[in-house]
Amino acid sequence: MAQDLDRDGAGRRLPLARLIGETLMAKERLIVVGNGMAGCRAVQDVLKRDPDRYEITIFGAEPRVNYDRIMLSPVLAGEKTFADIVINDEAWYRDNAITLHAGRAVQVIDREARVVRAEGGLEVGYDRLILATGSDPIRLPLPGGDLKGVVTFRDLDDVEAMVAASAQTGARAVVIGGGLLGIEAAYGLVRRGMAATVVHLVDVLMERQLDASAGFLLADALATKGVATELGAVSEEIVGVNGQVTGLKLKDGRTLPCDLLVMAVGIRPNTNLAKAAGLEIGRGLIVDDQMRTSDPRISAVGECVEHRGQCYGLVAPIWEMCKALAAGLTDTAGDYAGSVLSTRLKVSGVDVFSAGKFAGGDGCEDIVFRDAGRGVYKRVVIEDGKVAGAVLFGDAADGAWYFDLMRRNTPVAEIRETLIFGQSVTEGLRGLDPSAAVAALADSAEVCGCNGVCKGAITGAIVEQGLKTLESVRAVTKASASCGSCTPLVEKLLILTLGDGFQAQTGPKPVCGCTHHGHTEARRRIVAEGLKSMPAVMQALEWTTPDGCASCRPALNYYLICAWPGDYQDDKQSRFINERVHANIQKDGTYSVVPRMWGGMTSSDELRAIADVVDKFKIPSVKVTGGQRIDLLGVQKDDLPAVWADLNAAGMVSGHAYAKGLRTVKTCVGTDWCRFGTQDSTGLGVRLEKFMWGSWTPAKVKLGVSGCPRNCAEATCKDIGVICVDSGYEIHVGGAAGLHIQGTELLTKVATEEEAIWTICAVTQAYREQGWYLERIYKWMARVGLDSIRAQVEDPAARRALHDRFAYSQRFSRVDPWAERVAGRHTEEFNPLSRRMEFATA
Amino acid sequence: MNVLVKDPIDWIDVGAITDIPSRGARRVPTPTGDVAIFRTGDGKVFALKDACPHKGGPLSQGIVHGHAVTCPLHAWSIDLATGEPMGADRGKGCTPVVPLEVREGRLFLGRI
Numbered sequence: 001m002a003q004d005l006d007r008d009g010a011g012r013r014l015p016l017a018r019l020i021g022e023t024l025m026a027k028e029r030l031i032v033v034g035n036g037m038a039g040c041r042a043v044q045d046v047l048k049r050d051p052d053r054y055e056i057t058i059f060g061a062e063p064r065v066n067y068d069r070i071m072l073s074p075v076l077a078g079e080k081t082f083a084d085i086v087i088n089d090e091a092w093y094r095d096n097a098i099t100l101h102a103g104r105a106v107q108v109i110d111r112e113a114r115v116v117r118a119e120g121g122l123e124v125g126y127d128r129l130i131l132a133t134g135s136d137p138i139r140l141p142l143p144g145g146d147l148k149g150v151v152t153f154r155d156l157d158d159v160e161a162m163v164a165a166s167a168q169t170g171a172r173a174v175v176i177g178g179g180l181l182g183i184e185a186a187y188g189l190v191r192r193g194m195a196a197t198v199v200h201l202v203d204v205l206m207e208r209q210l211d212a213s214a215g216f217l218l219a220d221a222l223a224t225k226g227v228a229t230e231l232g233a234v235s236e237e238i239v240g241v242n243g244q245v246t247g248l249k250l251k252d253g254r255t256l257p258c259d260l261l262v263m264a265v266g267i268r269p270n271t272n273l274a275k276a277a278g279l280e281i282g283r284g285l286i287v288d289d290q291m292r293t294s295d296p297r298i299s300a301v302g303e304c305v306e307h308r309g310q311c312y313g314l315v316a317p318i319w320e321m322c323k324a325l326a327a328g329l330t331d332t333a334g335d336y337a338g339s340v341l342s343t344r345l346k347v348s349g350v351d352v353f354s355a356g357k358f359a360g361g362d363g364c365e366d367i368v369f370r371d372a373g374r375g376v377y378k379r380v381v382i383e384d385g386k387v388a389g390a391v392l393f394g395d396a397a398d399g400a401w402y403f404d405l406m407r408r409n410t411p412v413a414e415i416r417e418t419l420i421f422g423q424s425v426t427e428g429l430r431g432l433d434p435s436a437a438v439a440a441l442a443d444s445a446e447v448c449g450c451n452g453v454c455k456g457a458i459t460g461a462i463v464e465q466g467l468k469t470l471e472s473v474r475a476v477t478k479a480s481a482s483c484g485s486c487t488p489l490v491e492k493l494l495i496l497t498l499g500d501g502f503q504a505q506t507g508p509k510p511v512c513g514c515t516h517h518g519h520t521e522a523r524r525r526i527v528a529e530g531l532k533s534m535p536a537v538m539q540a541l542e543w544t545t546p547d548g549c550a551s552c553r554p555a556l557n558y559y560l561i562c563a564w565p566g567d568y569q570d571d572k573q574s575r576f577i578n579e580r581v582h583a584n585i586q587k588d589g590t591y592s593v594v595p596r597m598w599g600g601m602t603s604s605d606e607l608r609a610i611a612d613v614v615d616k617f618k619i620p621s622v623k624v625t626g627g628q629r630i631d632l633l634g635v636q637k638d639d640l641p642a643v644w645a646d647l648n649a650a651g652m653v654s655g656h657a658y659a660k661g662l663r664t665v666k667t668c669v670g671t672d673w674c675r676f677g678t679q680d681s682t683g684l685g686v687r688l689e690k691f692m693w694g695s696w697t698p699a700k701v702k703l704g705v706s707g708c709p710r711n712c713a714e715a716t717c718k719d720i721g722v723i724c725v726d727s728g729y730e731i732h733v734g735g736a737a738g739l740h741i742q743g744t745e746l747l748t749k750v751a752t753e754e755e756a757i758w759t760i761c762a763v764t765q766a767y768r769e770q771g772w773y774l775e776r777i778y779k780w781m782a783r784v785g786l787d788s789i790r791a792q793v794e795d796p797a798a799r800r801a802l803h804d805r806f807a808y809s810q811r812f813s814r815v816d817p818w819a820e821r822v823a824g825r826h827t828e829e830f831n832p833l834s835r836r837m838e839f840a841t842a
Numbered sequence: 843m844n845v846l847v848k849d850p851i852d853w854i855d856v857g858a859i860t861d862i863p864s865r866g867a868r869r870v871p872t873p874t875g876d877v878a879i880f881r882t883g884d885g886k887v888f889a890l891k892d893a894c895p896h897k898g899g900p901l902s903q904g905i906v907h908g909h910a911v912t913c914p915l916h917a918w919s920i921d922l923a924t925g926e927p928m929g930a931d932r933g934k935g936c937t938p939v940v941p942l943e944v945r946e947g948r949l950f951l952g953r954i
């Protein structure tokens with residue numbers, strides 16, 4: 001039976017206006033639920049294609065017209081007003097004959113009857129329905145989450161609440177969540193005069209968009225804007241007084257005081273309405289490539305949808321979805337095939353862009369560029385000869401270009417060399433042979449931007465002063481001596497000017513493939529520029545990899561510890577396993593444990609405790625080492641803390657048999673017993689070891705103290721050796737008996753034990769400050785010369801200064817790492833992550 | 843690349859991403875030997891058998907850099923995504939990749 005014209009699908013009588021509309025103009029009724037970014041854009045797109053087809057009604061839960069949600073950040077920061085961010089004002093609704101029910105949330109969809117029912121009982125029927133309900137901010141289920149002053153950041157009401165809180169003088173804010181939204185919230189609040197701290201669970205800000213290097217720079221840039229960050233911080237409880245928030249308690253026991261707490265920890269598609277209507281739901285409201293839900297009359301767009309398993313939280317995909325939806329609603333062709341994403345942060349003066357596989361991965365190759373002077377970090381990821389992703393910090397001007405190359409799958413092999421310098425450089429040089437391009441440069445063209453050196457000055461110096469190497473050009477002209485990014489240009493100039501006379505291999509050997517700087521330069525700049533963290537060094541020295549490698553990281557970690565004792569936070573993950581677990585790894589993955597025996601002395605109590613440990617933990621081997629102490633070999637990793645606890649209880653500490661640091665001080669019996677002994681060699685050895693233990697050095701340091709020139713402690717093949725004589729103490733340096741057999745050289749002779757200790761500490765400190773990582777004392781000595789070392793320790797003022805710096809750093813070093821682990825530090829290193837796999841698999 | 847199992851019959855929750863230090867690793871004992879789960883500086887996670895293709899060194903104890911780990915025994919660098927040695931040691935064997943899934947911050951290892 002044909003349906004009555006004045007009845008709807010459920011047989012209900014239609015209102016007169018509808019009836020006239022349908023009979024006279026045959027307009028279909030389109031209802032949009034959600035007056036946000038997606039809902040209104042969908043309507044705009046439909047109107048563009050077919051302005052007369054639908055009679056349109058929009059329901060919006062917010063009591064206002066359609067505005068640009070992403071611009072709420074600048075509104076919060078006071079950089080824009082609400083009026084500035086309105087997309088469609090009242091006139092737009094009027095001119096397009098759209099009925100807007102603002103401030104009326106739709107509560108029920110009756111699919112059978114094809115009507116929606118909104119707040120206040122308003123019912124409207126539809127032929128086509130679009131759901132664009134966006135998403136809801138996630139509220140962490142923390143105790144205290146319902147206190148006054150706890151807000152999220154989603155709509156204008158939230159912004160108004162935040163602005164009101166900032167009006168109180170001296171008010172403080174804590175923002176949970178270091179993603180785009182959290183950072184923009186904190187920045188806005190600081191602009192409003194509040195003190196704001198971002199608390200982030202992960203140790204990299206915006207880790208879904210940024211790699212660790214860019215995240216570090218971002219935290220730094222935010223600090224200069226007054227936004228503090230707490231990274232790797234776990235929120236535990238929101239605390240309050242009289243129902244008002246007063247602080248956020250962290251898992252580490254600290255409480256950050258605040259008057260406003262913003263939760264910006266993510267969003268969840270808002271699917272409540274659709275779910276109640278029985279539509280198919282996954283993580284979001286499931287749609288096909290034409291944006292249709294499981295009910296063909298109902299479509300959906302925006303953050304509420306799940307398309308091909310993907311939910312989105314940015315507007316670019318929404319614009320593409322709206323196009324496909326409008327096409328479907330106007331009987332034209334157009335599918336939505338998913339989106340590739342890019343992100344830009346909206347904090348004034350902080351340029352951040354990220355897209356695609358920014359962190360590289362399987363089969364990818366990185367091109368990294370850093371310009372320390374301008375605070376720029378760029379990383380472009382190449383896969384199969386195409387751009388697969390990019391992260392840009394400090395200069396994001398080329399973000400759109402990289403994004404375009406990426407989306408178009410443009411092959412970039414031919415422009416690879418200049419790709420990282422951006423579009424203008426790349427396109428400027430396209431088709432030009434680089435040498436010809438350099439030759440064509442005018443003499444007045446600036447080659448080195450950092451030092452303002454032009455081409456003529458460089459070629460002039462090469463000819464007039466007979467320069468043949470890059471280093472000499474750097475020394476004379478300063479060209480490429482700073483950021484180094486013009487190095488290829490300067491090399492080309494050398495080649496052009498000298499032809500075959502050019503000597504390519506120049507300068508000191510780089511630390512590793514991640515940098516062109518040598519060890520000395522890296523050390524010098526860490527001190528001169530006050531660089532106090534690994535990312536700071538990598539940025540300032542323009543490392544060409546995102547986070548270094550297994551060669552440079554341990555070296556930089558040591559240089560930082562040496563330069564900033566007590567200040568620098570040791571980076572465990574940059575240490576070789578032995579130094580991380582304070583034991584030596586063995587070929588079968590077990591460990592050896594060597595407790596200190598000061599100067600080779602032990603006692604029945606110590607020996608008994610060692611024997612008990614051996615029995616208790618069934619340690620398979622016990623060996624007397626070549627360093628006058630006892631090695632327990634074959635200890636299981638999980639047992640290490642318990643073994644140490646027992647040794648600690650008997651008064652023994654780690655022997656650092658694993659460390660690039662002080663190992664053993666070998667002694668002989670000296671005047672205590674020996675008929676030839678001239679001084680108390682055992683006592684001096686014990687004093688030295690007790691003062692110097694725990695110190696970190698470029699490579700291992702072994703000492704020996706012999707009571708007479710018969711030298712039973714083999715002091716003359718140690719890094720530093722003392723030979724006691726009647727008139728005092730001979731101090732020897734630079735011995736080794738491992739890969740190279742090398743006798744020591746006599747450094748100096750002193751009269752008293754006190755002076756001997758002073759001198760030894762001073763030499764050690766000179767070595768600590770000047771040695772390259774993994775360079776033992778004898779190699780350092782060969783490099784800098786015995787005379788230079790002697791000059792440093794024989795000048796009383798210089799010796800004193802060196803000794804005092806050593807003594808200062810020892811204040812932070814003489815900490816038994818075993819005792820710290822026993823007390824519970826870094827237990828994760830020893831315990832397996834989980835034992836569930838063992839039991840799960842029968 | 844050498845994936846240990848194609849279709850795990852079961853996914854087992856072995857902990858949270860944040861239980862693994864950034865640029866570090868933790869191990870999970872299984873009846874067929876330890877599995878190493880790595881977390882890189884950019885927050886990605888990877889799982890491999892905890893045995894170096896060279897002489898079986900425990901990779902979970904190495905230094906993690908980029909998407910690679912350097913074995914603690916003789917310093918081969920292993921690609922975390924494929925388990926293959928990199929650089930000069932490329933092509934000399936391969937450590938099996940273990941299926942790993944992340945769901946809302948939790949780590950799930952695949953069981954055969």
Ligand code: SRM
Nearest residue numbers: 584592624625626627628629631657664736737738739740
């Ligand atoms: C245990 C011991 C051998 C023994 O059974 O006696 C030993 C064992 C190891 N030595 Fe040694 N060396 C031991 C005394 C020596 C000595 C003799 C000495 O100190 O009087 C030397 C020659 C002196 C010297 O250092 O010049 C020595 C020269 C080396 C070398 C070569 C160093 C060099 O620069 O040429 C290495 C390799 C390295 O460090 O890179 C090395 C490395 C090692 C390592 C750490 C290999 C490794 O990386 O795993 C061995 C650790 C085993 C373990 O787990 O305990 N060991 N090693 C001795 C421990 C002394 C201690 O109580 O701490």
Ligand SMILES: Cc1cc2nc3c(=O)[nH]c(=O)nc-3n(C[C@H](O)[C@H](O)[C@H](O)COP(=O)(O)OP(=O)(O)OC[C@H]3O[C@@H](n4cnc5c(N)ncnc54)[C@H](O)[C@@H]3O)c2cc1C
Nearest residue numbers: 034036037038061069070105106133134302303313314315
């Ligand atoms: C502060 C902030 C900054 C942002 N910055 C960026 C950025 O820089 N770049 C970027 O790409 N994206 C950004 N975004 C994300 C972007 O705003 C969203 O992706 C976009 O707004 C999603 O559009 P939507 O229409 O799906 O949802 P919304 O814009 O949220 O619209 C949904 C609307 O539906 C209404 N609604 C819900 N349920 C009902 C109901 N039952 N009845 C009636 N109405 C209902 C809601 O009140 C809301 O007004 C930002 C978001 C915020 C909050």
Ligand code: SF4
Nearest residue numbers: 586587625626738739
């Ligand atoms: S000599 Fe060689 S094998 Fe023996 S302990 Fe030293 S490093 Fe190991």
Ligand code: FES
Nearest residue numbers: 894896897899913
């Ligand atoms: S066992 Fe890993 S490098 Fe030798």
